[in-house]
Amino acid sequence: MRLTGEKYPCGAFVVLGTGVLTSRTIDIGVLFSRSGPYADLGDQGYRGAIAGIEAVNRRGLPFRLSPVVADPEGNTDRYAALAHRLVSGGSVQHIVGCTTSWSRKEVIPAIEKTEALLWYPCVYEGFEASENVVYVGACAxxxxxxxxxxxxxxxxxxxxxxxxxxxxxxxxxxxxxxxxxxxxxxxxxxxxxxxxxxxxxxxxxxxxxxxxxxxxxxxxxxxxxxxxxxxxxxxxxxxxxxxxxxxxxxxxxxxxxxxxxxxxxxxxxxxxxxxxxxEGPANAAFLESLDAEDRRIGVSAFFAQAYASVLMIAAGLDATDGGRAMDVLSAVKARDVATPLGALRVDAGNNHIHAEAxxxxxxxxxxxxxxxESAGRIAPDPFLTRTNLAVPGMEPPAQPRPSLRIVK
Amino acid sequence: MSDSFSTPSFEGTSALILHRAHSNTEALARQFARIGVSAVTVWPEVEGHSFDGYDFLLFDADMGYDEQFPWAAGEAPIPTIALIGSEAPGRVTWAVSHGADAQLLKPIGSSGVYAALVIATHAFRRRKALESRVGELAARLANRENLAEATALLMVRHGVSAGAAYARLRRQAMEERRSIDDIALSILNETGTVKGSHGL
CATH class of the missing domain: 3.40.50.2300 (Response regulator)
Known part of the structure; x- marks a missing residue:
């Protein structure tokens, strides 16, 4: 059962309780726009994060995750203030959120200042590597x-x-x-x-x-x-x-x-x-575990990446005995975490995932x-410095340099 | 200059950071590592190290001084990026006098280096292209009198119009793959009538 609480008395926040508290509870910020111009994608992120939290709470770990939900309603200017409210109280060290790059840029100053982490679960164009963002989606x-x-x-x-x-x-x-x-x-x-x-x-x-x-x-x-x-x-x-x-x-x-x-x-x-x-058995079990409503709407990479983000947070919390956000990140950089995207590893150098395509x-x-099917995991190269941009076998022949000199 | 859609890559290049060891230089090193640039931090003097072999120079605008550089102000042979902490005009002006092609503001966080490298690369190329263009124009200006003299000489020698005489110069230049100014100068040299100074 989901209950509304009064932890954050401002209208934008709703605390969803997940039942009787039998162990330590760790708050997870969930920051997606479920209305506005990209509401469908934001809703996928929201649903994936909530489903991930429910899945973790079924595992009988020594802690429970509790979502603290904030919805900027597609207004880029609201992200910074909401992220600041989430992390400034000190209870939220992990935010799963943002769909667009503009909104992510708005959230980064707040999380960098408080040594919190943003788990950004979307495909994006690359050319960024914040120490306090884990990029749980594909880059270019x-x-x-x-x-x-x-x-x-x-x-x-x-x-x-x-x-x-x-x-x-x-x-x-x-x-x-x-x-x-x-x-x-x-x-x-x-x-x-x-x-x-x-x-x-x-x-x-x-x-x-x-x-x-x-x-x-x-x-x-x-x-x-x-x-x-x-x-x-x-x-x-x-x-x-x-x-x-x-x-x-x-x-x-x-x-x-x-x-x-x-x-x-x-x-x-x-x-x-x-x-x-x-069609693998792991995905069948994952889909089987989801709410009928999530299945009816469709389960996309945006959903699965938000879900996988929560699984990685839980794996890091478990490994560090409920440690600080940056310790959680170090822990998941050191191990593969089983997720619907396969075994996921966060790159030690640039905080992006090694992902299949x-x-x-x-x-x-x-x-x-x-x-x-992807031939395997592709190492993230967010600045495209190591990627061969020529399609294999389609490199154009080298152009001979013009031999005539133009006289001015 | 590369096309606007091509993706700049700095993989395999190297940067010299002229700044005392500090959390700022550590943040720079992390950003450099992500984009495949090897970085070396040196302070305050480059002694024992040479600027040769580096593709970029990052220098401290706060505590830097002229004697750190073996070149005159504004003549850095590689793209330079100023690391600015104090925005006091004296320090900013000093950084500008050293021809900073781009800048990064301290404290250095987890972004900014890639964009600074792209901007510095473009600004440096523009600076070099301008320098070489200005040099070329100055040489041509200095040689203008010789060109007129050589044209007149050919007009008299072959009994042709100014246009035809100039066309001869131009043709000879193309055949010999030399500049027209060079050809004019060598014609005048043959007859011992060089007037203007040649070149810079």
Whole structure:
């Protein structure tokens, strides 16, 4: 049973009790937006964190976890104040939260000041490594690079890029350009639309004229749904644009979203650290343990990464006998933790996870089927300093240097 | 300069940190390690160490002084990043006089180094490109009189227009892969009529 408490008398906080206290209770901040422009993804993070806490509490460990929930409602300016309220009392040393990079940047000063940890359970563009953030999602060398490695040999090198007009869309498209430039590829067009904008018919028209081999879709939420709907309609009118022929690729479209918009996402390819469709026995047991409501909505990587974050916190607390946040982090850097994403390890140098990158195809009835299992865990390279950006086998021949000198 | 979409990588490069050992230099070292840069901390003098072989220099704007550098103010041969604690104008101006290509504010946390390296690399390239362009223009300016003289000489020698004489110079330059200024100078040298000074 979930009870509301009075621990934080401000309206934004609700303390969810989890039953009779039989042992030491450790508060876990849960900071997601369940309304606003990316509510679906925030809700996945929230549900994953709560499910993770419930799973830990069923284990009979010498401590119990208690969620302290705060909801910024999609307003970036509320994250800093809420994070500060969570950690300043001293009882919360771990926050599982944030979906967008902007909100994460808002939370970092508060947690760095108090030596707390933010467990950030989302795919993101990289180029950050705070000492006080654990990045429990894929960074660029674990998402855009592997999906392009997969797609270029199959579909071709001529791409069309479309994204929401903020850092995720900009940076994913920029890295895609970099990979294509290193692989003899070509960008036929790049369009960004404001977050939440659904006026995108002109983009599909441009794609129809330019006939790219594939489309990279970094749109978020309703923009993405409308785009997929319009592209699906184009594919029905003209088989040359069937998604099996010129597919749409994404690093962020997830289970709960394709279930909602089926059948228009059919053939869409997504790369992620986790898919509900994974057929292994560990995933079957994980899914079996979840609430019916969570299953009905769909269990995405955003859910599984938040859940895995809580499992890692619990493993670190267990190993350090309820130690301080930074000791918990040191403990999980020293061991693999079994999670729905497989055995997870936090990189000692940059606080990102060693993650798998699976690729799945959306079906007409709104599920994913995995088409390429990850070959293993990919070491995180958040600054893309060690990643070969050329798609294997597609490196362009070295350009001979021009031998004529221009006289001025 | 690289295209705006390419991802800068500093893997395998090295940085010299001219700053006393401190939690700030430890934070710098952690950030450098993450992006594949090997960093060495030295203070206060570089003696025993050389600036050669380093790709970046980070220097302390708070306690730094001119004699730490073997070059004149503003002529650092590698990209430089000022580590600024005190914002007192005297110290900031001193850092600027040493041509800081970028800066980091102390205390150093867990971010900022990557962006500073990107900015310093671009600023340094721009600084070097400008220097070399200015040098080139100054040389051409100094040689302008020689060019006019050589053109006139060819006009008289071959009975052609100014345009045709200049075209001859240009053709010869292309054939010999030398600059027009060089060709003009060698024509004048043959006849012993060099006027302006050549080069810098």
């Amino acid at each position: 060398n674990q998402h855009i690079v592997p999906i392009l490695d997969f797609a270029l040999p199959l579909f071709g090198r001529r791409a069309f890029l479309v994204g929401s007009n903020y850092i995720w869309g900009w940076e994913t498209c920029r890295i895609a350009r970099d990979v294509l430039a290193h692989s003899g590829g070509e960008v036929l067009g790049e369009r960004h639309v404001p977050l939440g904008d659904t006026d995108i018919a002109h983009i599909v028209e441009e794609i129809r004229r330019k006939k790219p081999d594939f489309i990279l879709n970094s749109l978020i939420g309703p923009s993405s749904y409308r785009f997929l709907e319009a592209y699906h309609a184009l594919g029905r009118r003209d088989p040359d644009f069937a998604t099996g022929r010129r597919p749409v690729l994404s690093c962020n479209l997830s289970e709960n979203e394709i279930a909602r918009i089926a059948p228009v996402a059919e053939g869409h390819l997504t790369v992620a650290t986790y898919f509900e469709a994974d 699976h690729i799945a195809r959306a079906t007409a009835d709104g599920r994913f089927e995995i088409v390429r």
